[in-house]
Amino acid sequence: MKTDIEIAQEAQAARIEDIARAESIDEKYLEQYGKDKAKVSYQLLKDTEGKPDGKLVLVTAITPTPAGEGKTTTSVGLADGLKRLGKSVAVALREPSLGPVFGVKGGAAGGGYAQVVPMEEINLHFTGDFHAIGAANNLLAALIDNHIFQGNALRIDDKRITWKRAVDMNDRQLRNIIDGLGKRTDGRVREDGFEITVASEIMAVFCLAKDLKDLKERLARMIIGYNMDNEPVTAGDLHAEGALTALLKDALKPNLVQTLEHTPAFIHGGPFANIAHGCNSVLATRLALRLNDYAVTEAGFGADLGAEKFIDIKCRMTGLRPDCAVVVATVRALKHHGGVDKAELNTPNVEALKKGLPNLLQHVENMTKVFGLPTVVAINRFPFDSEEELNCIADECKKLGVNVVLSEVWAKGGEGSEALAREVMRLCEDKADNHFRFAYEDSDSLEEKLNKIVREVYRGDGVVLTAEAKKQAKRLEELGFGHYPVCMAKTQFSFSDNKNLTGAPRGFKITVREVKVSAGAGFIVVKTGDIMTMPGLPKVPAAEHIDVDENGKITGLF
Ligand SMILES: Nc1ncnc2c1ncn2[C@@H]1O[C@H](COP(=O)(O)OP(=O)(O)O)[C@@H](O)[C@H]1O
Ligand SMILES: O=COP(=O)(O)O
Numbered sequence: 060m061k062t063d064i065e066i067a068q069e070a071q072a073a074r075i076e077d078i079a080r081a082e083s084i085d086e087k088y089l090e091q092y093g094k095d096k097a098k099v100s101y102q103l104l105k106d107t108e109g110k111p112d113g114k115l116v117l118v119t120a121i122t123p124t125p126a127g128e129g130k131t132t133t134s135v136g137l138a139d140g141l142k143r144l145g146k147s148v149a150v151a152l153r154e155p156s157l158g159p160v161f162g163v164k165g166g167a168a169g170g171g172y173a174q175v176v177p178m179e180e181i182n183l184h185f186t187g188d189f190h191a192i193g194a195a196n197n198l199l200a201a202l203i204d205n206h207i208f209q210g211n212a213l214r215i216d217d218k219r220i221t222w223k224r225a226v227d228m229n230d231r232q233l234r235n236i237i238d239g240l241g242k243r244t245d246g247r248v249r250e251d252g253f254e255i256t257v258a259s260e261i262m263a264v265f266c267l268a269k270d271l272k273d274l275k276e277r278l279a280r281m282i283i284g285y286n287m288d289n290e291p292v293t294a295g296d297l298h299a300e301g302a303l304t305a306l307l308k309d310a311l312k313p314n315l316v317q318t319l320e321h322t323p324a325f326i327h328g329g330p331f332a333n334i335a336h337g338c339n340s341v342l343a344t345r346l347a348l349r350l351n352d353y354a355v356t357e358a359g360f361g362a363d364l365g366a367e368k369f370i371d372i373k374c375r376m377t378g379l380r381p382d383c384a385v386v387v388a389t390v391r392a393l394k395h396h397g398g399v400d401k402a403e404l405n406t407p408n409v410e411a412l413k414k415g416l417p418n419l420l421q422h423v424e425n426m427t428k429v430f431g432l433p434t435v436v437a438i439n440r441f442p443f444d445s446e447e448e449l450n451c452i453a454d455e456c457k458k459l460g461v462n463v464v465l466s467e468v469w470a471k472g473g474e475g476s477e478a479l480a481r482e483v484m485r486l487c488e489d490k491a492d493n494h495f496r497f498a499y500e501d502s503d504s505l506e507e508k509l510n511k512i513v514r515e516v517y518r519g520d521g522v523v524l525t526a527e528a529k530k531q532a533k534r535l536e537e538l539g540f541g542h543y544p545v546c547m548a549k550t551q552f553s554f555s556d557n558k559n560l561t562g563a564p565r566g567f568k569i570t571v572r573e574v575k576v577s578a579g580a581g582f583i584v585v586k587t588g589d590i591m592t593m594p595g596l597p598k599v600p601a602a603e604h605i606d607v608d609e610n611g612k613i614t615g616l617f
């Protein structure tokens with residue numbers, strides 16, 4: 060079997076202007092970045108106002124193993140399958156972060172014969188959006204410290220600066236730092252720290268902004284910390300929003316590339332779903348919907364994270380509504396939830412598989428009952444899955460009335476998802492079965508929102524706020540942010556806040572240790588357990604297996 064990068068490098072991609080033409084994107088909206096990448100002006104959305112949108116398909120998954128269970132791969136393959144059935148379709152995905160690319164997980168361009176191309180460029184610098192977001196984040200950080208150095212007219216309390224510096228890398232060494240060292244003219248000494256760019260509030264603002272004006276207004280509202288009277292200080296107070304918007308103006312245009320089967324792919328923005336809201340930009344989703352009968356989009360990690368935030372944050376803010384949901388499940392992840400060690404996941408084990416099924420069933424119940432969406436389980440077939448294991452999942456699901464289809468997109472591309480594509484089309488057409496709802500209401504208090512998510516989605520016994528978190532929550536409600544939706548920052552490896560509690564755990568509480576408002580993004584970030592916004596590299600980083608030959612050909616990217 061060829062590697063992902065070998066398959067991608069052998070691909071005969073169409074010229075990006077031909078992909079755009081097939082999407083009826085007039086060349087006046089298209090800015091090419093080479094022969095196989097382009098940006099599409101958001102003006103196209105304004106100029107096609109009133110044109111009906113296509114159907115929105117949300118792809119989520121069960122609680123993943125660290126390698127991931129194939130949401131991106133399935134999203135790409137499903138879009139290819141819908142195209143094979145004659146539908147106009149696009150896939151809308153997030154841009155990969157260099158953290159996982161050089162860390163554990165690898166790239167985020169799909170896999171096998173269900174990939175977006177040019178895979179190396181998409182996984183590395185792409186069109187520079189993350190660099191622009193990082194620069195904007197760090198310009199604001201520099202303006203904060205410079206304001207203090209130049210006399211601190213806003214009386215910023217340097218013990219209450221909530222704004223972090225950012226870099227798109229897994230670098231634990233930068234989590235907690237002291238800077239401003241040196242001579243008096245070298246700055247003011249203070250505790251500081253970095254978060255990974257995908258956790259920056261600017262990334263969230265970028266992904267939720269509906270146009271350039273909204274982007275700038277949101278940037279101005281971002282709270283960077285508090286003054287000596289514990290009053291919020293915003294980026295607008297520092298007159299930063301104009302410069303930040305200048306840095307982001309071009310990045311805000313969604314990127315257009317293609318799948319191996321020349322299906323259009325809008326790839327834009329990249330928040331992780333454990334430490335951020337986990338969805339690609341609203342602009343990219345809207346473009347995919349406006350130009351096609353179907354838009355297939357992914358929300359990160361398991362349905363307890365990405366799908367919950369897609370619904371309770373992105374849909375709540377935009378009015379978007381999924382027409383159906385696809386829950387990706389794998390034999391290996393179900394065996395993992397059945398207690399099998401990583402080294403044994405390729406060994407057939409039906410008993411363990413059955414023990415892991417409750418994790419799948421809980422995610423399916425959440426999508427159908429908590430969020431009211433027509434749902435299908437896509438079993439993402441891996442090479443070492445046995446027929447007996449695959450039949451076991453299908454039989455158990457059917458016994459419980461769970462809709463399930465086998466997906467073979469990794470091995471076969473779009474041909475491997477035609478059955479899934481047909482089921483998705485059926486679910487989207489059957490509006491009677493769509494009872495979309497949020498997990499909580501705007502009017503719920505912050506603690507009520509948290510308890511509804513933990514009890515209804517995670518099936519926990521509720522939340523416990525530390526004394527510090529309680530103080531922060533009270534202050535945010537006093538400041539009028541209590542009606543904001545919440546963005547749960549939680550481990551992706553468990554419904555609980557303990558990554559070792561696999562399967563469908565019960566009898567646990569979620570400990571909230573920090574509550575911080577992202578006033579520009581319009582939600583409250585709730586840090587649980589020991590979740591961190593600056594991941595670290597593993598013992599053997601993927602970076603060690605990446606190389607480039609004398610002709611510039613990259614190997615080892617996956
Ligand atoms: N059916 C499959 N067989 C083999 N490898 C797969 C399959 N599906 C996905 N992968 C690989 O697993 C990893 C995670 O896939 P991805 O689609 O990124 O998952 P997610 O989006 O859920 O994190 C990628 O390296 C991808 O190539
Ligand atoms: O935010 C995480 O996204 P994936 O689940 O696609 O890795």
Ligand SMILES: [Mg+2]
Nearest residue numbers: 130131167357
């Ligand atoms: Mg993915």
